Amino acid sequence: MSKKSPSAKSKPRIASETASAQVSLCLYVAGNAPNSQLAVSNLAAICEEHLQGRFQLEVVDVLMTPLRALADGILVTPSLALLAPQPAVRIIGNLNDRNSVLHALGIT
Amino acid sequence: MSHKQTSAAGGEHTRRSTPPFEARILHLVPGVRERRAIAEGQVDAILDPATGRAILLPDAQTALLALKHQFRSLLDLAADGDWEQDDQHRFTACNGTPLGAARCADTLGRCWWELGFESVDPIAWQNLRAQLAAHAAFRDLELHQRDDDGTLRHLSVSGEPRFGADGEFRGYHGITRDVTARNRSEGHATQPQPVERATLNALVAPVCVLNELGIIIASNAAWRVWAELPGAGVEVGSHYVSACRAHGALAPFDSEAIGAGLAQVARGERAMFQFEHGFNTANGPRWLMVSASALRAAGVAHLMLVHEDISERKRRSQWLMLESTVAARLAHAADAPTALHAVLAAVCEAQHWDCGQYFAHDAATATLGHVAQWSDARAAEVSAFLAQSPIGRFRADAGLAGRVCQAAQPLWMRDAHSDARAASALPHEIGLRGVFVFPVMADGTLCGVLVFGSRNELNEPDECCLRSVSNLGNLLGHFLRRESELTELRNSEQRYRRYAALGCDWHFETDSDLRFITTTATGIAGVSDILGKRLWELPHLRVNDEEWTRLKAELAAQWSFCDFACTAVMADGREVRYALSGEPVFDAAGVFSGFLGIGLDITPRQR
Numbered sequence: 001m002s003k004k005s006p007s008a009k010s011k012p013r014i015a016s017e018t019a020s021a022q023v024s025l026c027l028y029v030a031g032n033a034p035n036s037q038l039a040v041s042n043l044a045a046i047c048e049e050h051l052q053g054r055f056q057l058e059v060v061d062v063l064m065t066p067l068r069a070l071a072d073g074i075l076v077t078p079s080l081a082l083l084a085p086q087p088a089v090r091i092i093g094n095l096n097d098r099n100s101v102l103h104a105l106g107i108t
Numbered sequence: 109m110s111h112k113q114t115s116a117a118g119g120e121h122t123r124r125s126t127p128p129f130e131a132r133i134l135h136l137v138p139g140v141r142e143r144r145a146i147a148e149g150q151v152d153a154i155l156d157p158a159t160g161r162a163i164l165l166p167d168a169q170t171a172l173l174a175l176k177h178q179f180r181s182l183l184d185l186a187a188d189g190d191w192e193q194d195d196q197h198r199f200t201a202c203n204g205t206p207l208g209a210a211r212c213a214d215t216l217g218r219c220w221w222e223l224g225f226e227s228v229d230p231i232a233w234q235n236l237r238a239q240l241a242a243h244a245a246f247r248d249l250e251l252h253q254r255d256d257d258g259t260l261r262h263l264s265v266s267g268e269p270r271f272g273a274d275g276e277f278r279g280y281h282g283i284t285r286d287v288t289a290r291n292r293s294e295g296h297a298t299q300p301q302p303v304e305r306a307t308l309n310a311l312v313a314p315v316c317v318l319n320e321l322g323i324i325i326a327s328n329a330a331w332r333v334w335a336e337l338p339g340a341g342v343e344v345g346s347h348y349v350s351a352c353r354a355h356g357a358l359a360p361f362d363s364e365a366i367g368a369g370l371a372q373v374a375r376g377e378r379a380m381f382q383f384e385h386g387f388n389t390a391n392g393p394r395w396l397m398v399s400a401s402a403l404r405a406a407g408v409a410h411l412m413l414v415h416e417d418i419s420e421r422k423r424r425s426q427w428l429m430l431e432s433t434v435a436a437r438l439a440h441a442a443d444a445p446t447a448l449h450a451v452l453a454a455v456c457e458a459q460h461w462d463c464g465q466y467f468a469h470d471a472a473t474a475t476l477g478h479v480a481q482w483s484d485a486r487a488a489e490v491s492a493f494l495a496q497s498p499i500g501r502f503r504a505d506a507g508l509a510g511r512v513c514q515a516a517q518p519l520w521m522r523d524a525h526s527d528a529r530a531a532s533a534l535p536h537e538i539g540l541r542g543v544f545v546f547p548v549m550a551d552g553t554l555c556g557v558l559v560f561g562s563r564n565e566l567n568e569p570d571e572c573c574l575r576s577v578s579n580l581g582n583l584l585g586h587f588l589r590r591e592s593e594l595t596e597l598r599n600s601e602q603r604y605r606r607y608a609a610l611g612c613d614w615h616f617e618t619d620s621d622l623r624f625i626t627t628t629a630t631g632i633a634g635v636s637d638i639l640g641k642r643l644w645e646l647p648h649l650r651v652n653d654e655e656w657t658r659l660k661a662e663l664a665a666q667w668s669f670c671d672f673a674c675t676a677v678m679a680d681g682r683e684v685r686y687a688l689s690g691e692p693v694f695d696a697a698g699v700f701s702g703f704l705g706i707g708l709d710i711t712p713r714q715r
Contacts, residue, residue: 030162033152062162066155069162076142076151077162092141093150 023055023105024084030077031063035094039078042095050107187283191215191267194279197240205263205284208253225251226260226350243269243277250287250321252347260345262288291323292345316348317403318411320374322367323347325410334415348413366398373400374409384418392567394419420572427576430458434580444591445480451584452482452558461562462487462540463494466548467509468556468588470501476509476557477501487563489539508545509557516554518546518577523565542566546577550585558584612706613686617693618642619702622663643688650675650683666692666700673710685711 027043029036040059047055062069062077072081074090082089082105095101145151146165153162183190189204189212197219202212208223215223220236232249239246245268253261267282305326308315314331316324324344327335335343343351349370353363362385369381381400386393397418403410433454441447452464463483467476478500483491504513512519521527521543542562548555558581569577605628608615616638617626624638638646644656651659651674662669668691676684690705 030153030164033164035150035152062153062155063164066162067160070155070157070160075139075155075157076145077153077155078151092145093148096150 021054021085023051023082025055026058026060026072026081026083028060028062028069028072028074028077028079028081031061033077036078038094038096039080042098042101043080046095046098046101046105046107050102183283186285188286189284190282191265191284192270192279192281193219193267195277197280200279205286207263207265207284208251223253225253226347240280245269246282252350260288261286262291291319291321313417314415316344316413318348318370318400318413320409321347322349322370322374322411324351331415370400370411370413373402373411376402376409386422395422420570423570424572426458427572430454431576431579431583433458434583438583438587441587444588447584447587447591448480449482451580452480455558455560455580456482456484459544459560459562460564461542461544461560463490464558464560465494466556466558469504469513469554471554473501474504475501476504476506476513479556490561490563508543509559512545512547512557513554516547516549518544518569518574520544520566520569522568539563544569544577546581548581548585548588550582550589553585553589555585555588608706613709615704615706616690617702617704620700622703625702646676648677650677663703668692669705683711684709685714 025043025047027039029039043057047057060068060072060074062074069077069079074081076092078092078094080091080095080101082091089104089106091101091104142151142154146154151165153164155162187204189202189206191199191203191207192201194200198217199207199215199219202215204212206212207215208218208225220240221233236246236249245266247266248264249266251263251265253263255261264285264287265282266285267280269280270278272278308326308328309330311328312330314328314334316327316331319325324346327344332343349363349367352366362383366381366383366385369378369383372378373381379401381398383398385396385398387396388394395418397414397416399414399416400411403412434451437450437454438447441450448466452466456462456464461484463481465481466479468479469476481494483494485491502510504510508519523541524543525541540561540563542565544560544562544566546558548558615628616624619625622642623640624642627638643649644651644660655672655674659669659672668689670689671687672689674686674688676686678684687708687710688705689708690703693701693704695701
């Protein structure tokens with residue numbers, strides 16, 4: 001199950017902020033591993049349904065660029081990082097629990 | 109075959125404990141959220157900050173576990189156990205068949221050579237140590253251990269070194285196979301057929317057949333009799349060399365030498381190996397001649413081993429050698445005391461006896477007199493006792509020597525401490541136990557008695573021993589008799605010379621060429637002026653030509669001459685008249701060897 005980052009807990013996101021602003025996301029995956037594929041498809045569905053062209057998504061394959069992930073403080077994959085708007089949020093897992101993901105991103 | 113995982117650090121692993129693989133992964137992920145995601149199976153990979161690499165989960169884990177399971181299955185098929193050692197060659201893990209112990213746990217922390225395996229070929233141990241020191245792999249090392257019920261179990265172990273990523277030696281790991289059944293079946297397969305077995309059993313000498321590993325796979329009846337002797341214990345199914353050593357039949361050095369020799373024959377480097385092996389028994393020393401030759405059956409090298417008891421031959425040889433030594437020492441002895449001392453020393457040294465004494469027999473007084481003694485310098489108490497003992501004469505029927513003197517037969521006591529005959533005849537305080545006394549004879553006449561003592565028990569003398577002591581007594585007796593006769597002869601000659609000196613002024617001897625070879629008493633001139641010259645070559649003799657001619661003719665005819673008168677001019681110018689007489693001397697073959705003669709100063713008579 002995905003959880004909110006501590007920063008998200010300390011400062012709850014206002015839903016309207018993400019709903020109207022440009023969203024910058026980075027998804028860290030491990031090649032075609034099952035959970036990574038699931039995370040990609042789950043995130044794609046969320047973006048299509050809730051963000052509709054207001055997002056910028058970067059997918060980082062840790063098998064290809066592990067040092068990039070380590071530099072971003074990522075220890076496990078799949079991990080989704082919300083880079084903007086602030087505060088930054090990090091969600092770990094295959095994003096199957098859509099409600100939790102939307103809540104963490106401040107979409108609902 | 110089931111396996112029970114045991115480790116040195118943590119004992120047996122259970123399902124409740126965290127497997128090492130997961131433990132390692134969780135160690136890399138300290139965060140609670142990450143750990144929970146991993147636990148829920150939502151994580152594909154983790155990143156190792158130490159190496160900067162991504163580790164795939166859970167496919168990797170699944171694959172790894174599958175591989176591990178597959179490896180274990182194959183290991184179960186190929187071996188009966190596996191093991192690991194650290195870089196000090198101490199066992200850190202042992203699964204399946206225990207090594208050198210009832211339980212695997214008892215193996216942990218020990219090295220190969222601390223496990224108390226039975227019947228390890230010394231050469232194999234040396235090879236293993238060399239391989240371990242070189243961090244080399246080893247294959248099919250055969251070891252033997254006994255189960256709790258005493259069954260001998262044959263294990264074959266193979267191992268290879270482990271190295272870390274940095275190339276550092278981490279220890280060994282390997283497998284164990286129980287080859288007991290295989291060895292037995294091979295043994296049964298190579299059992300001789302009835303005719304061959306009957307032939308084998310018909311052989312008088314103990315014979316056994318070894319396989320290429322040095323294990324006895326067949327034996328004959330004589331071997332089985334020998335194997336049942338106390339201390340032998342080398343039976344079918346045993347590793348020959350190791351079992352011999354374990355049962356004390358072979359000293360360590362001998363076992364190594366025999367093991368090396370057998371290996372050479374097995375490798376075809378020599379056709380036959382023979383080794384003379386001596387060992388002590390309660391009945392004295394014995395000797396075996398171990399002979400090994402190669403057999404090839406069904407393309408497999410075997411060894412036929414024969415044990416020949418050569419004790420009797422060896423003892424006979426030693427006695428003959430002693431007789432030869434004594435004869436040589438007698439031949440080189442200048443006189444009787446020297447000879448007696450040499451003979452006593454030779455006998456004591458050869459028989460490992462501590463002291464010996466010789467008592468001469470005097471038939472006229474019916475007494476025995478102490479003449480000579482010898483003692484081993486290492487036996488300090490015995491030497492001191494002999495040095496302080498009074499040297500004298502005693503009745504020829506007293507004591508042990510007296511008994512031998514009366515019977516003219518050898519006498520021995522295995523242990524004088526428990527022999528009534530030695531109650532008052534031996535100084536027990538110096539620890540002498542074994543006693544051997546035998547007569548010294550010459551042509552049936554008793555010359556004396558030899559008495560030997562030992563601080564060890566004496567072995568029962570066999571026929572060969574008694575024959576040899578009889579020969580030794582005769583050798584010494586004849587020597588002493590001859591020495592006695594020679595002494596008598598020398599005394600007689602001395603007396604004759606004294607008489608001759610009283611009857612003449614000098615006497616002389618010449619060789620067959622009539623040259624002076626000896627001259628005694630006061631002569632015609634100095635000895636140096638005479639020796640090597642003929643009578644007529646002496647410059648200071650005055651004789652007329654006619655007399656010389658007559659004398660020369662008599663000498664040439666090897667006739668006696670009497671009162672040949674001549675005048676000698678002394679250094680002071682004084683003239684002395686001599687009358688010379690002589691007679692020819694012939695040797696035993698009748699060959700003329702010179703003249704023997706005397707000279708008389710007749711100057712006063714002529715005046």
